[in-house]
Amino acid sequence: MFDAEQRIIARMAPRLKRVLVADPQQASARLFNELMRDLVGSFVFSAATTERAFRIAESSDPQLIVVEIGDEAVDGLAFTRKLRRSTWTCRQAPVIAVTGNATAGAILAARDAGVHEFLRKPYSVKDLLRRLEAVTLRERDWVEGVGYVGPDRRRFNSGEYAGPLKRKTDGTETPLQQKINQALKIIRAAVAAAETDPLQAMRAMRAQASIIQSLASDFQMTLAASAFQRALDRQAASKQPFTRADAEAWASRLLSFLPRDADAERRANAA
Numbered sequence: 001m002f003d004a005e006q007r008i009i010a011r012m013a014p015r016l017k018r019v020l021v022a023d024p025q026q027a028s029a030r031l032f033n034e035l036m037r038d039l040v041g042s043f044v045f046s047a048a049t050t051e052r053a054f055r056i057a058e059s060s061d062p063q064l065i066v067v068e069i070g071d072e073a074v075d076g077l078a079f080t081r082k083l084r085r086s087t088w089t090c091r092q093a094p095v096i097a098v099t100g101n102a103t104a105g106a107i108l109a110a111r112d113a114g115v116h117e118f119l120r121k122p123y124s125v126k127d128l129l130r131r132l133e134a135v136t137l138r139e140r141d142w143v144e145g146v147g148y149v150g151p152d153r154r155r156f157n158s159g160e161y162a163g164p165l166k167r168k169t170d171g172t173e174t175p176l177q178q179k180i181n182q183a184l185k186i187i188r189a190a191v192a193a194a195e196t197d198p199l200q201a202m203r204a205m206r207a208q209a210s211i212i213q214s215l216a217s218d219f220q221m222t223l224a225a226s227a228f229q230r231a232l233d234r235q236a237a238s239k240q241p242f243t244r245a246d247a248e249a250w251a252s253r254l255l256s257f258l259p260r261d262a263d264a265e266r267r268a269n270a271a
Contacts, residue, residue: 005129008129008133008137009039009040009129011136011137012040012132012133012136012137013040013041015063015064015136016036016040016042016063016064016132016136017041017042017043017063018042018043018045018060018061018062018063018064019036019042019043019044019045019062019063019064019065019066020044020045020046020047020053020056020057020060020062020064020065020066021033021044021045021046021047021065021066021067022047022048022050022052022053022065022066022067022068022074022076022079023046023047023048023066023067023068023071023074023098024048024049024068024071024073024074025068025071026048028098028121029046029048032044032066033046035125035128039125039128039129039132040132042064045060045062047074048073048074049073049074050073050074050075050078050079053065053067053074053079054079054082057079057083057086057088057090058086058088061088061089061090062090062093063090063093064093064094064095064096064132064135064136065080065083065090065093065094065095065096066095066096066097066098066119067079067080067095067096067097067098067115068097068098068099069097069098069099069106069109069110070099070100070101070106076097076098076110076113076115077097077109077110077113077115078113080095080097080110080113080114080115080150081113081114083095083114084113084114084149084150085149085200092142094116094117094135094136094151095114095115095116095117096115096116096117096118096119096131096135097110097115097117097118097119098118098119098120098121098123099118099120099121100120100121100122102118102120111153112148112153113150114148114149114150114151115150116134116135116140116150116151117131117134117135119131140152141179143182143186144186144203144204144207144208145186145189145190145204146186146189146190146193146197146200146201146204147189149200149204176215179211179215180211180212180215180216180221181258181259183208183211183212183215184208184212184254184255184257184258185258186204186208187204187205187208187209187228187251187254187255188251188255188258189204190202190204190205190208190247191205191244191247191248191251191255192244194242194243194244194246194247195243195244198241198242201247202232202235202236202242205228205232205247205251206229206232206233206236209225209228209229209232209254210229212225212254213225213226213229218257220257221254221257224253224254224256224257225254227253227254228250228251228253228254231250232250235250
C-alpha cells in the first residue's frame with residue numbers, strides 16, 4: 001500500500017478495535033474478519049442471526065457494526081432500527097450495510113434505518129477502506145428524533161447512490177439555521193409523540209434542547225431552550241409519566257421560534 005493509505009489506516013485503527021459483523025454467510029463473514037484483522041488489527045465478533053447480533057451488540061460495545069441486508073437470517077435494517085433506539089453503549093456506533101443487491105430502494109431503506117454507509121458485494125479492499133474512512137474519519141451530525149434516529153441523512157456518503165437526498169430547504173438556509181430549525185422540528189414531532197413513544201420523545205427533546213442552547217445566537221431563544229431543558233430535567237428526575245399537554249406547555253415558548261412552513265403559509269393565505 002502507498003504511504004498515504006498507511007497513514008489513513010493508522011488513524012482509523014484505534015476506532016476499529018471491536019467490530020461486529022452480522023452475516024449468515026460463513027464465507028463472507030470469514031473474509032471480512034480476515035480483512036479487518038490484516039488491515040487494522042480488529043477483533044471481529046460474528047453473528048449469523050439477528051438475535052445473536054443483538055446480544056453481542058448489547059454486551060460487547062462494538063465500535064463498528066456491519067450488517068447484511070436482504071437475508072432472512074439477518075435483518076440488518078431491523079437490527080439497525082433497534083440499535084438506534086436502544087440504551088446500549090454502542091447505539092451511535094457507525095453501521096455499514098452490505099448486500100449483493102444494491103438497488104436505489106435498498107440504499108434508501110438502509111439510510112432511513114440509520115445506516116452510515118452502504119457496501120455492495122463483492123467488494124474490493126479499496127471499497128472497504130473508503131467506507132471505513134468515511135465512518136471513522138468524517139464526522140456526521142447525529143439526529144436524535146422520534147421518527148428517525150441516526151446519522152444526518154442529508155450527509156449520506158454512499159458511493160453507490162447519487163440521487164437527490166437533500167431537503168428542499170437546504171439551499172435557502174445557512175448550515176447553522178438548518179441545524180436549529182431541524183432541532184425545533186424534531187422537538188415539535190417529539191411533543192406530538194409524548195404519549196405514544198414517551199421514552200424516545202423525552203430523549204429527542206432533551207438532545208435537541210441541548211443542541212439549540214449550544215448553537216443559538218438569539219438570546220431569547222437560548223433562554224427558552226434553557227427553560228425547556230430544565231423542565232425536561234425535572235420531569236426525568238421525577239420518573240413520572242408525562243402527557244402531550246405537559247410537553248406542549250414546556251415547549252410552547254421555544255417552538256414560537258420555528259419558522260412558518262411555506263406550504264402552511266400558502267394554505268393560511270388561501271383561506
